[in-house]
Amino acid sequence: MDPRIEDHAEVIVDHSVDVRPDDEVIVSGHPVAEDLVAAIVRLCGKRGANVTTTLRTSQVSAAYKRAIDVDDISLSEVSLAMVEAADVYIGISADTNTHESGDIDPDKNAAMAQANKPIQETYLNKRWVGTQYPAPGNAQDAEMSTATYESFVWDAINKDWAAVREHQQQLVDLLDPAKEVRIVSGDTTDIRMSIAGNPAQNDYAERNLPGGEVFTAPVPNSVNGEVVFDKPLMAQGREIQDVRLRFEGGEVIEHAAAKNEDVLAAVLDTDAGARRLGELGIGMNRDIDQFSYNMLFDEKMGDTVHMALGRAYEDTVGEDNEQNESAVHMDMIVDMSDQSRIEVDGEVIQRDGRFQFEAGFEADWRSPSLSGRSPR
Amino acid sequence: MDPRIEDHAEVIVDHSVDVRPDDEVIVSGHPVAEDLVAAIVRLCGKRGANVTTTLRTSQVSAAYKRAIDVDDISLSEVSLAMVEAADVYIGISADTNTHESGDIDPDKNAAMAQANKPIQETYLNKRWVGTQYPAPGNAQDAEMSTATYESFVWDAINKDWAAVREHQQQLVDLLDPAKEVRIVSGDTTDIRMSIAGNPAQNDYAERNLPGGEVFTAPVPNSVNGEVVFDKPLMAQGREIQDVRLRFEGGEVIEHAAAKNEDVLAAVLDTDAGARRLGELGIGMNRDIDQFSYNMLFDEKMGDTVHMALGRAYEDTVGEDNEQNESAVHMDMIVDMSDQSRIEVDGEVIQRDGRFQFEAGFEADWRSPSLSGRSPR
Numbered sequence: 240m241d242p243r244i245e246d247h248a249e250v251i252v253d254h255s256v257d258v259r260p261d262d263e264v265i266v267s268g269h270p271v272a273e274d275l276v277a278a279i280v281r282l283c284g285k286r287g288a289n290v291t292t293t294l295r296t297s298q299v300s301a302a303y304k305r306a307i308d309v310d311d312i313s314l315s316e317v318s319l320a321m322v323e324a325a326d327v328y329i330g331i332s333a334d335t336n337t338h339e340s341g342d343i344d345p346d347k348n349a350a351m352a353q354a355n356k357p358i359q360e361t362y363l364n365k366r367w368v369g370t371q372y373p374a375p376g377n378a379q380d381a382e383m384s385t386a387t388y389e390s391f392v393w394d395a396i397n398k399d400w401a402a403v404r405e406h407q408q409q410l411v412d413l414l415d416p417a418k419e420v421r422i423v424s425g426d427t428t429d430i431r432m433s434i435a436g437n438p439a440q441n442d443y444a445e446r447n448l449p450g451g452e453v454f455t456a457p458v459p460n461s462v463n464g465e466v467v468f469d470k471p472l473m474a475q476g477r478e479i480q481d482v483r484l485r486f487e488g489g490e491v492i493e494h495a496a497a498k499n500e501d502v503l504a505a506v507l508d509t510d511a512g513a514r515r516l517g518e519l520g521i522g523m524n525r526d527i528d529q530f531s532y533n534m535l536f537d538e539k540m541g542d543t544v545h546m547a548l549g550r551a552y553e554d555t556v557g558e559d560n561e562q563n564e565s566a567v568h569m570d571m572i573v574d575m576s577d578q579s580r581i582e583v584d585g586e587v588i589q590r591d592g593r594f595q596f597e598a599g600f601e602a603d604w605r606s607p608s609l610s611g612r613s614p615r
Numbered sequence: 616m617d618p619r620i621e622d623h624a625e626v627i628v629d630h631s632v633d634v635r636p637d638d639e640v641i642v643s644g645h646p647v648a649e650d651l652v653a654a655i656v657r658l659c660g661k662r663g664a665n666v667t668t669t670l671r672t673s674q675v676s677a678a679y680k681r682a683i684d685v686d687d688i689s690l691s692e693v694s695l696a697m698v699e700a701a702d703v704y705i706g707i708s709a710d711t712n713t714h715e716s717g718d719i720d721p722d723k724n725a726a727m728a729q730a731n732k733p734i735q736e737t738y739l740n741k742r743w744v745g746t747q748y749p750a751p752g753n754a755q756d757a758e759m760s761t762a763t764y765e766s767f768v769w770d771a772i773n774k775d776w777a778a779v780r781e782h783q784q785q786l787v788d789l790l791d792p793a794k795e796v797r798i799v800s801g802d803t804t805d806i807r808m809s810i811a812g813n814p815a816q817n818d819y820a821e822r823n824l825p826g827g828e829v830f831t832a833p834v835p836n837s838v839n840g841e842v843v844f845d846k847p848l849m850a851q852g853r854e855i856q857d858v859r860l861r862f863e864g865g866e867v868i869e870h871a872a873a874k875n876e877d878v879l880a881a882v883l884d885t886d887a888g889a890r891r892l893g894e895l896g897i898g899m900n901r902d903i904d905q906f907s908y909n910m911l912f913d914e915k916m917g918d919t920v921h922m923a924l925g926r927a928y929e930d931t932v933g934e935d936n937e938q939n940e941s942a943v944h945m946d947m948i949v950d951m952s953d954q955s956r957i958e959v960d961g962e963v964i965q966r967d968g969r970f971q972f973e974a975g976f977e978a979d980w981r982s983p984s985l986s987g988r989s990p991r
Contacts, residue, residue, distance in 0.1 A: 260687070263691070263692050264693075265693055270646035270672065273646075273672055273674060277674050277675045277678040280675050280679045280682075281678040281681070281682040282682070283682075284679040284680070284681070284682030284683035284687075285682045285683070287683065287684065289689060289693065290679055290691075291697075292669070292670075292672075293667070293668070293669045293670070294646055294670035294672070296649055296653075296668075299649065299656050302654070302660070303657065303660040303666055305657070306656075306659075307663065313637070313665060314665075315665040315667055316639050317639045317640075317641055317665065320697055321667075321693050321696055321697050324695070324696035
């Protein structure tokens with residue numbers, strides 16, 4: 240077995256979900272990830288925990304969705320009973336063909352997700368983690384060879400997460416007392432928002448593996464300015480490129496995209512909350528140095544910032560602040576590695592990807608291309 | 616997809632477990648049987664049932680068993696909750712290597728089976744079926760190519776089970792009122808037993824797929840005579856060949872085997888019930904025309920009889936009769952195709968595999984080799 244798989248299993252079992260004796264553990268995933276499942280199960284066995292593996296394939300799931308009448312879709316009592324009896328849920332994304340469900344009526348997918356919501360709500364209250372196995376289908380989505388993708392995935396995952404936690408805490412400590420954040424990148428992005436009273440969360444790979452971001456929520460009505468998201472994003476199975484948004488009083492008042500602008504428009508029209516930001520995240524995992532069309536990785540990419548239209552996470556909204564509500568949560572990414580800065584209450588805390596608390600940070604350096612810009 | 620797989624799925628869903636709208640169905644098996652799982656799930660979807668697939672691999676199970684301390688083995692509450700919430704359980708045997716667990720301490724396997732007994736007891740009270748998918752590892756065990764084994768398995772499974780039921784009922788009707796059965800084969804087997812008051816069961820593939828036998832229980836103390844089981848059998852992972860048993864007053868008083876006689880002796884010494892017969896079965900599935908080292912098939916082979924040492928099935932023991940109890944249930948097979956007969960209360964009902972109710976049956980024909988035999 241590839242030693243990186245054993246390392247991956249150790250991060251999951253010992254760090255992310257901290258399996259203990261007598262725990263009831265569910266491991267769910269595609270059989271293509273069998274080696275990782277076996278390594279996890281072995282460690283759980285060593286710790287005296289019980290494990291139930293529920294391997295599922297997208298071929299089988301798609302066969303079901305294709306066959307069932309949308310009116311017959313209902314909650315799976317068996318799956319609900321499983322997660323109710325569990326202490327720990329480990330979900331492994333992996334596929335040999337990520338398009339097996341490509342021909343399923345979106346209404347059916349939505350009805351299925353809606354019917355089985357109690358299952359998700361149940362395991363979200365347990366110790367859980369979602370991770371990725373570098374299967375060929377996922378490598379294909381990432382536009383990499385399987386061997387290259389394996390290195391990419393395991394470099395991002397197999398690290399000293401205690402050290403990461405400590406490093407990232409420095410950013411949390413800067414953001415927690417902050418009132419206003421300003422993000423500037425090139426001559427296309429200059430956006431300001433209040434995060435006053437909203438806590439910053441340190442994602443050191445407990446629930447997402449890889450982790451590697453610090454995130455909080457903007458105060459919904461406080462967002463003003465313009466932003467261009469230079470990394471592509473997937474929505475409704477289609478790739479939206481170069482999204483440009485202009486905010487005024489928290490609302491998107493102008494939008495554009497180089498490709499699939501109609502999909503962007505549909506997302507914005509979902510509900511009132513879909514036109515407002517629900518998340519500001521700062522990617523800090525520098526082992527993620529390539530875009531892979533997989534938000535689990537992309538949003539944690541080092542030297543990037545992401546903002547999400549739609550729903551805000553409860554743990555990022557202060558008691559007295561408004562939590563943006565929406566059916567949508569669409570993350571969009573800005574490259575911050577060049578001609579970019581993050582300001583907190585007027586102070587530059589990151590320039591061209593370097594943080595204030597890192598070597599090589601230059602507080603007063605001005606990018607020539609930015610010097611001549613007129614204020615918006 | 617191989618159309619025989621779709622036929623197999625139809626037999627399972629429509630005949631064996633009769634899936635209905637709103638049923639909660641569990642499909643359990645190895646991912647190598649993915650096509651069959653997909654076909655089953657598709658039919659369940661069409662019928663408006665919920666399905667949970669719990670694919671498991673022997674590599675993963677073995678990894679767990681190897682790692683866990685025998686004292687830490689306990690009931691899996693997640694697996695129990697699953698089967699409790701289910702209406703239907705479909706178990707598919709299939710493997711790529713049937714020896715993945717070959718190096719596991721037998722004590723661990725036993726502790727595991729003991730701990731998880733409530734799971735088995737729960738699904739045995741639901742609609743359930745156990746079947747076989749012709750995977751390469753199973754073909755290897757059967758000493759056949761995968762292609763040949765596929766034909767073998769699907770010929771035995773994909774048939775008109777309503778017609779089989781009707782055909783087999785003729786034998787049930789002969790056995791139900793019967794007092795004594797005598798089995799004679801060649802000059803090595805001549806054994807008599809009472810089945811008075813014990814009902815005969817018609818196995819037409821409800822819980823075992825393939826089905827194809829009629830079985831009942833001998834009255835424990837009534838068995839007398841000698842029998843040679845000419846088909847090999849597997850016990851404790853080893854092959855016992857040419858088992859010879861002599862019964863007196865229901866008990867084995869002499870035993871021998873051409874290979875692994877010590878394993879046979881160990882089985883007989885398990886408990887008091889292990890020295891007595893718990894089952895008399897008559898194989899009637901003539902599409903099973905080869906021995907495949909898999910009791911699910913072997914015991915149903917056409918023109919054979921099998922007897923089991925040990926535990927009797929509850930539904931084969933009449934109210935006023937004794938049910939043989941034992942931790943063991945070891946089936947052993949006698950070829951009845953040549954120089955053989957079954958007598959019921961002195962009347963020949965099968966000769967050389969032909970039943971009284973079938974064309975070609977000769978009631979009075981005497982095999983020359985038997986004519987000179989001295990009575991035992």
